[in-house]
Amino acid sequence: GAGVSQSPSNKVTEKGKDVELRCDPISGHTALYWYRQSLGQGLEFLIYFQGNSAPDKSGLPSDRFSAERTGGSVSTLTIQRTQQEDSAVYLCASSLATGRGSYEQYFGPGTRLTVT
């Protein structure tokens, strides 16, 4: 079956502009995660959605970052007034979950964001 898809694969934007990154999780996966990975670095947790529960936003680095998950499926990560330090690969993952983090995550290919 289809895996996790993300779009766009690459995004170049000017400092100060807003960007939207999209994630299509695997059908039937109730949990969805967003991460940020800077070049050569680890995965920085951003936000977690689980079913109809309130999302865990504890990893969002500033109020310029927000995310939505509509209809329990597609998710959009929005970065407002982008800064150069926002440049990174943004990874989305989905999983089955009856408890937080209890199942393997399937990662999408990521969106490489470059802020000039």
Next chain:
Amino acid sequence: GQQVMQIPQYQHVQEGEDFTTYCNSSTTLSNIQWYKQRPGGHPVFLIQLVKSGEVKKQKRLTFQFGEAKKNSSLHITATQTTDVGTYFCASRGMRFGAGTRLTVKP
């Protein structure tokens, strides 16, 4: 909560040598997951450990979860060039360690 520290940050080995990466936490972990990320790729799930003292093997890879559930290790026997990549541990699926980058010299 449940942050994990991973060491070493880098490891360069000669093909055929063994490799081990360690994941440590100051608090008891409910579970630990291991992922591998090839250069230019995305993380791929390897395994999840849940029980105290658990040991699981996948071919040349051996995963251990400590008795106190505060540490874990991944050991690769007789590394191959296909083992190249960064190995991450993760607690509760979301808190990833910084990763250990493995390079293998043929």
